[in-house]
Amino acid sequence: MGTATTRTSSARVEARRAQTRRDILDSAWRLAADSGLEALSLREIAASLSMQAPSLYSYFPSKAAILDALFIDGYRVLDDVLAAVDEILRAWIGFCQADQARYRLLFTNAVPGWAPSTDAYSASLANYQHLCTQLAHAGVTDPDDIDLCTALSAGLVAQQMANDPDGDRWARRIDDVVDMYLQHTASRARRAARLRKGNS
Amino acid sequence: MGTATTRTSSARVEARRAQTRRDILDSAWRLAADSGLEALSLREIAASLSMQAPSLYSYFPSKAAILDALFIDGYRVLDDVLAAVDEILRAWIGFCQADQARYRLLFTNAVPGWAPSTDAYSASLANYQHLCTQLAHAGVTDPDDIDLCTALSAGLVAQQMANDPDGDRWARRIDDVVDMYLQHTASRARRAARLRKGNS
């Protein structure tokens, strides 16, 4: 029937439109990364796709709408990354709070005259490796940044366990801390990239 | 002598020029804080001083020169603040590393069955108050931000003492951590200010 044909055709057209919208956003991300967000102009976006600026208005009603779409894009990725790192920290603090004795054995030098054997210590190293893998997924690979993460985690846990063992005075700030940490590592990575670019 | 008069006069003129330059920069800071750095325009700066835009060219050769002067301004303040907070953290880690036993007594629950008396504990509270005062000088007053600071410090010290007691693997990252921390608290403060403004 004609109706069916029309429906199929409009679905195809719709998919094509969606793809072009995606292309516009991808180009915009690339241009913003290259030349800065301020330099992002409709003419530039259009040119990078071999289009003319007014044609973009077939896909987005305004430049603000494009920026809105980019904004939503960005938060989708951020949410994923934050969830992953948050999860580790939250799980860790929960683990510590669940059993004070266990916490003290594993993470503080609480037993006089005792230190873990090489074998025992390797268990904690495996845990450390696991953390490194998770951090790599969040884009953190610099050894200095990993040290910073362990310090941050250790600090949160220590303060929580020492001053508010059954509450959440520090634990409730995990989101905030992860946000701070990732923002910092990302800006360090950007600085490093700029230096590499400048020296080449 | 005429020479002396001329010299005095030109010194006075020079002082007047310097003051106007200062006024321009102060107005620029205020406008940038109010309306955003991107919205900073020569017309706006001039208007805020009841001048016309071209007159600014008598004091600065270009807009870039004004931004340069602001940049230098900003770093002078930043350096002062960083030095103050850095100093505390650095001194604290040095204090801990100087005497392992003292560190363990003061900052870890290292002695089984013992906890400080109320009197003894008040000594540590005084130290905490001192930290709060110093943080206030750096613009940090939010209780949550203070908790974050103690967690950061405790984490750095704990990692340093546990894993590299005689080295500086974590201590050498103090600058970086203070930078991260102050940037984070400042951006939280900005967000809060924006909310207050939006709701009023």
Place this chain on the structure above:
DNA sequence: GTCTATAGACGGATAGAC
């Protein structure tokens, strides 16, 4: 030193032909 007037570039957005 300060002004008016304006050059010259670039931005977003719209009209209308095809």
Place this chain on the structure above:
DNA sequence: GTCTATCCGTCTATAGAC
């Protein structure tokens, strides 16, 4: 849908009168 042509705004910066 895509184009050309164009409007209108804002910006930095300069020329030249006073």
